[in-house]
Amino acid sequence: MNIPVYLDNQATTRVDRRVIDAMIPLMDEVYGNASSTQHEYGWRAEAAVAQARRRVAALVGADPDEIVFTGGATESINIALKGAARSLRGKGNRIITTGTEHRAVLDTCLSLEHEGFEVVRLPVDRFGLVDPDDIARAMSPGTILVSIMTANNEIGTIAPVAAIGALCRDRGVLFHTDATQAAGKIPVDMHAMQADLLSFSAHKMYGPKGVGALALRAARQNGPQAGRPPVRLTPLLDGGGQEKGIRPGTLNVPGIAGFGVAAEIAAAVMPEESRRLSGLRDMLVDGITGGVEGAGLNGHPVLRLPHSANFLFPGARADAVMMAMKDIAVSSGSACSTASPEPSHVLRAIGLGREETLCSIRFGLGRFTTEEEVAYAIGRVTETVTQITQRGTHAVPVH
């Protein structure tokens, strides 16, 4: 057992050894620039990128031509939302999203708002679900873009993305989904969900940090539209024209190759891994809700990621619990917003009071989590939370 027990797999994951092994030669002997078309070093790097492109595309049901490699999901999201909005400025002004998106989407939308776009942030229900009817109602004729995450990084709730995609396609509105928590964990197929743009990242699926992808749909029907994307994204960077000019800059060949291996492994082990992790997750939920009086589960009871659980411990502040339990690595809110001490915007959006959000902790299991570690965590959480609530120093009325 590794102490601290790592249960923060929504923040990032350990890189799979097979991924590391595949990356090393691409930093060592195969160090060419994938854009060097005139010699063997370049050709070998380009072959590694092409193989990775096939593997990463397959994970999300895309064609290799539909994949743009980026520096991570935050960058993919910025390219998708700013690129589409700026490109469609003449067509309309409205962007529809929810209040429970990752900061990468929320802050990009805020920045677009400052550019003059109108952003509609729809509410979610107490499980974190957005109602597609609310999206339909918010679709004014000037609506250009809808962005809804596939699965939430704090509470694990899985959105009705196929219904949303169908609605957007029907109305001729672009649909972007942030699939960063979902890809590699649950089946994701951008064409089945009728997404035009889909963002995801290697480091959430046992790949390296600093590499991600944006899948940009290409029309599959025959005729003049064949292979055409539904939008010509305005690039954020100018440069050497790599990735069709959508994301110029020398490709991160080792990172991209590692992403490819991570995607291939994720697809291969998904049914088995998801079964194993949801079993461990249920063990964690039963253990903690059975052991800690009053403990509750935040998020949807069924429509949720297999590896994720978010608990409310009434009367026990998350920071106090985590300080007293340094042998368990968990998180309150999301790692990406630790710069701001604000209570989680996701938990607030599903209706938790301010105090309740401060008494909630997220647990994320992963490929390397063992049953022994889960049993240990249940014991430590139960004794720590019980002690803190009974001591009462941090007990605050919950409303």
Ligand SMILES: *Cc1c(COP(=O)(O)O)cnc(C)c1O
């Ligand atoms: C981690 C995460 C991101 C950001 O991904 P990076 O690759 O770290 O930029 C975006 N959205 C969700 C849902 C995430 O979980």
